[in-house]
Amino acid sequence: MANWYDHPQYFDMVFRDETEAEVEFFEQAFERFTDIDVKRLLEPGCGSGRLVVAMAEKGYDLTGLDLSQPMLSYLRTRMRRRKLDGTYVLGDMTAMQFDQPFDAAFCTFNTFRHMLDEASAIAHLRSVADNMRVGGIYILGLHLIPMDADPECTERWKASAGGTKISVTLRVTDFDRKRRQEMLRVSIKAVKRTGQIERIRSDFPLRIYTPKQAQRLLEKVSDVWQISGIYDFDYDIDEPREFDNDLTDAVFVLRRV
Template structure:
């Protein structure tokens, strides 16, 4: 039997980064294409709310951008700043709340690509977050926000997925599955496991995550509550800048481009 790891998956940034970091290049390229297509003027300052381990921040920093981010998890922030330091970049990530932050210098663009937004459990928190984003962006700046919507039509997609990642002698097999979906309370409970393998040990981490749910209509209503931000384009997780998508009741994976007016 594997040894059990205690705590949240976010308390193990080394494993989290391995599991979620493999697709960074597709996101990086897509974000740069969004900056060029949708932002006004040259994009040079970036901010990532809920930046986690900084898998994208570090790479944008190496590409010459001025980067910063925040996250509630201190272990993730320590991991992020350590990787920035290793690449001779400023340790610009800090512990902070994505629905309660203020930037000293306005960002040209912000991004949040893998559902972290749905950790905000109430409408008030979500509105506060978008308000902070609007206040922190320069005029013509954009916020690239990716999340899973809850469809209200069409056949459901699979409620379980698994994938593996490896770096050197460390391997992690990850599995995610839906435990409960409460449409009335707008809450989805998701289970996630990490099976961690090294040459000398096998360990397992089991965790549950509560996400707020959004239908296409609910997301549109939310964005309308922050008039300073306008949805100017939408894409899916194929990250094809030449193929924007229309959001309808069957849409699940969506990336909103919100522009500061």
């Protein structure tokens, strides 16, 4: 079994359908929540770079940071093929340092939850703030898990591109509220145009946040981040959400103060 972080092409296919809605929301958020003329963008934990590519195609100056060299190499190749410029940094989301500040940043679909303790989460939020212009915004998306949520969860979906078809299963294999950690298993079956089959499986932990836990965390960095808007994964800029127990797929628009 191969690790999906070493196969960026499949990672990219899994989330590709979300890209258009995310990009539209980002640009709407730039218009609504900051007075800055947004040009320089950062994506910490950029992975395969689907959003880096999409925003670069819109004319923005992109920097992507990730811990995975295969992901960054894949992103660099994609950008080069599209004749797009970008900056690709192999680095830690909790200790970033750049020569120039950014106008905005984004991190969606639970990458934030890879930081498994509160100290790391706070260090990341402060690191983004240290590299952000005052008045710039950080769009942060993550799943929240209410106290009455069923810890048993399995999701399945399919995707295809370039003659390759993949079947994806996402399953929670362990759930520990006391330690605030769940273990996820991602299994992928890829059938290539030639008929060759490749199977990939990855197990990784994610930190658990209830809405109240997420609220308390953001309060601890309120000296550098103000919550300007709360949304969900529908990405409807005209339908803000409340910070309550019904908020499960959260998208926070944080403004640098």
